[in-house]
Amino acid sequence: MVQYVGVENLVRLVRAVGLETFLTELAGYVEEDFRRWPEFDKTPRVASHSSNGVIELMPTADDVLYSFKYVNGHPCNTREGLQTVTAFGVLADVKSGYPLMLSEMTLLTALRTAATSAVAARYLARRDSRVLAIIGLGAQSEFQATAFGALLGITRVQVYDVDPVATEKFCENMRGRGLEIAVARSSQDAVTGADIITTITADKLKAMILSDNMIGAGVHINAVGGDCPGKTELQATILNRGRVFVEYPEQTRIEGEIQQMPDDFPVTELWQVIAGEAQGRRSEVEITIFDSVGFATEDFSALRYLRDRVHGTAFYTDIDLVAEPEDPRNLFGLLNQN
């Protein structure tokens, strides 16, 4: 049987574990897998484009486990009350090729993205960071705020979104979670005094959410929203002033902020910093930029964590996704039996 973690069970699990604990434990798995980055079989995602959007498969594997995520991106979906991004994923056993676990990943992706942002910031942001700015208060904003509170010691979050409804939703969701929330009147206002800036807007076109003059010395920028061709959030000159860290250069040069830069624009791979092979932040005044687009290994980490975490709990069900004839060569017998 294959373990199935649907939306309801994942929600129950996260509530039982506690969101902050869940994000902290998940971040541990993400960090562990980044540290052993060379062990992973990494292939570019496989995309199927249509006029409305894209459906992608993101596979990866180490010697023991294989994972893939199905994820779509349909910017116009919100018009019809649907999410722009939904996802699910599977963890499988490399030795037998059998699937082990199927999970919803819309929620899990938001959790792993926030956990990954926090892991990167632990290596790249100033140790004394206490103030986080978030520009863009869409589906992922609360996950980011919570992860930075739990993992970085952020105490105050300064937020801005062009849409007051999104802002209200954010404030409502963050009420009572132990973080001081300050609603800013502009992006400029939000980033003033911030140690870390997360940009996570939904603009499809090249936007300029952060301009060069808004960025002071020593800031860490967590650029999450620019994640597909034609979608960026930072003024290019910011990328020249700071040092840029990426997940998988081959992918980030196409999808990330650095799609604005020449092909040989220097970047540092995050895994190298985590593994101690490259330097993270070098001074209190350096500007660091995590140009995050999301990578298959992060989904692998999330599924690996989930599998360990649901073990022995009631937060999954078994489903008969794989036929299990008593004699493996007698598949037909399944149809004959009574």
Place this chain on the structure above:
Amino acid sequence: MVQYVGVENLVRLVRAVGLETFLTELAGYVEEDFRRWPEFDKTPRVASHSSNGVIELMPTADDVLYSFKYVNGHPCNTREGLQTVTAFGVLADVKSGYPLMLSEMTLLTALRTAATSAVAARYLARRDSRVLAIIGLGAQSEFQATAFGALLGITRVQVYDVDPVATEKFCENMRGRGLEIAVARSSQDAVTGADIITTITADKLKAMILSDNMIGAGVHINAVGGDCPGKTELQATILNRGRVFVEYPEQTRIEGEIQQMPDDFPVTELWQVIAGEAQGRRSEVEITIFDSVGFATEDFSALRYLRDRVHGTAFYTDIDLVAEPEDPRNLFGLLNQN
């Protein structure tokens, strides 16, 4: 919600519909999709190799539906009582990117492979074919026999396998299904007098299940077992004597029988024959060879048929694979609600 068709429900559905009817209806969908072949987005399968085997993702799409299949191939699995091949698949809505249906596909793949073999044979075998030979009595053999009985008017099946246990299993499964079964003492014995020959052995290495001298005029060869690099079943000279038909040349030249031949070895694409753009069998004495390796569109057809067939029945369940927050931007709200 996403429709889920597990092993138990698929078995129940096939029994309720009747295997012969199921195969016939499925063959109709396969044929329909081959006929509109140019409408499909076709990409090579994405493979993750390990020392024990391979895990593959096979996506395809038309303008309305997207599908992918997860399938593994682990030849040594039988040693541990596991199947060498298991599979599951998903059908999704191209417009929204949302998954629609998840199904087991171990059984469904055996069904669609047999249906595809029968569709090809309807265009390539002699009209008066009544005797089928099957060499290799593994997991798929009974599906092949039943499909050829239902769709081609085959009345007698002459079978051979090196393993008497497999042979006994086949005979047991085919008892009472209306086909005359004759157990042969050798491959040569099995093919004598056969109008159609199906080779479907499990040998991983280059084998010579059929040699040139065994093949008489007018025979149609349904070569199913040679389906990955290094795995073939026919002597190369047979390929020179007959005309070879394939699903997707780019894939078959790597995985099929024609991997033994030069890169420019002439083949005819099956879809062209079905669409009336190329000739199938040209005479009563011609040898035709369907060099089948399986392609993503056939899984698409199977999932498309399954979705239509389970509609309005009790043979599926709804699963919460996709988060459905009331406000699509309020994913976090799922964690807050009670």
